[in-house]
Amino acid sequence: MGLQQEPYAFEVALCSLSESQRCIRFLWKDYFEGLLDEERESMDTDAVDMVTPARDAFLALFADRPEFEDVQSADTFLSQASSLDDPRILPKLLAWGEKRYSKLSRIVSKQPFYAHTVHEVSRMMKAFVKTTITPHYQSNDVVQLESSVWPWIQMVR
Numbered sequence: 001m002g003l004q005q006e007p008y009a010f011e012v013a014l015c016s017l018s019e020s021q022r023c024i025r026f027l028w029k030d031y032f033e034g035l036l037d038e039e040r041e042s043m044d045t046d047a048v049d050m051v052t053p054a055r056d057a058f059l060a061l062f063a064d065r066p067e068f069e070d071v072q073s074a075d076t077f078l079s080q081a082s083s084l085d086d087p088r089i090l091p092k093l094l095a096w097g098e099k100r101y102s103k104l105s106r107i108v109s110k111q112p113f114y115a116h117t118v119h120e121v122s123r124m125m126k127a128f129v130k131t132t133i134t135p136h137y138q139s140n141d142v143v144q145l146e147s148s149v150w151p152w153i154q155m156v157r
Helices: 015-036 040-045 051-061 072-078 090-108 118-129
Strands: 008-012 012-014 113-115 152-156
Touching: 008 118, 012 015, 012 090, 015 051, 015 072, 015 090, 015 118, 051 072, 118 152
Parallel strands: none
Antiparallel strands: 008 113, 012 152
């Protein structure tokens, strides 16, 4: 076992704060532009749905916020925007993202994460890579996250 504290361990590579903010901006752009193109896309069977993946990422990142309680709540909140730079939406998304990122980086700074069993290490890793779009996200007692953070995880090893 050498110097390692437990038989199993893993580390998480997190994107930078600026990359996380850029991610939110790209997701917002995809969502907003996708809504504008919704009528055109409904007639085009080959059109790419940009709204659903962006909405799902927001639902994952902000699952604990009432604005993202479910798909309908998310659409109601996000569709208030009158422009891509609408001050009612983008600044909130960026502020919530920065707060979420700050907590995540504090958790990640405690790595590597150690475990006694394969099952335990798997359960701990899942908190970083699990995809969920419901507000009923279940983290674990070691890695305490309020939502699914997979859009900001670059690698788990």
